[in-house]
Amino acid sequence: MTDTRGQQQPSYDAYGGGQNARQPYHPPQAYPSPDGTQGGQQQPGRPAGPGAATRKPRTGARTTPRTRKARLRVAKADPWSVMKVSFLLSIALGICTVVAAAVLWMVMDAMGVFSTVGGTISEATGSTESNGFDLQSFLSLPRVLIFTSVIAVIDVVLATALATLGAFIYNLSAGFVGGVELTLAEDE
Helix, strand or coil, X not given: XXXXXXXXXXXXXXXXXXXXXXXXXXXXXXXXXXXXXXCCEECCCCCCCCCCCCCCCCCCCCCCCCCEEEEEEECCCCHHHHHHHHHHHHHHHHHHHXXXXXXXXXXXXXXXXXXXXXXXXXXXXXXXXXXXXXXXHHCCHHHHHHHHHHHHHHHHHHHHHHHHHHHHHHHHHHHHHCCEEEEEEECC
């Protein structure tokens, strides 16, 4: 084979293009594998087939999973979403307050607390012409539930307003100092 200047070029076979040109190139490995292959090719003199040695995994391999960690920063809290979430949570807290007050009143009434304390108060405040203060009629269940419901509604309004105001204040302070940093870890 000659080039354009008339010089003789070595043949393609000299670069390994002869019989080995039909097989893919596999770079040499520093250490041959235990099954006798080097670079994915079977070496001569080694058995190939079902009776050949299989490659075993390394014994020093890491078996414990690695935990990934991410460091994140809460730069801004959306006041609208804070208001919605705080409204729903404060409604749930208000419902729990009304139910807890009703259960507590029923337990105290079953134990006889109102009758005992009411009798003592009516004796202390009574005179010959009046019976005194009647605690049982003042602390009746409907009156207690109405009072608790009013407190729960006030709590819903105040908690929602304070959480939204807190989101605005957080956004202002996060603009100065960068916000709260969190480190999140993922277990595999």
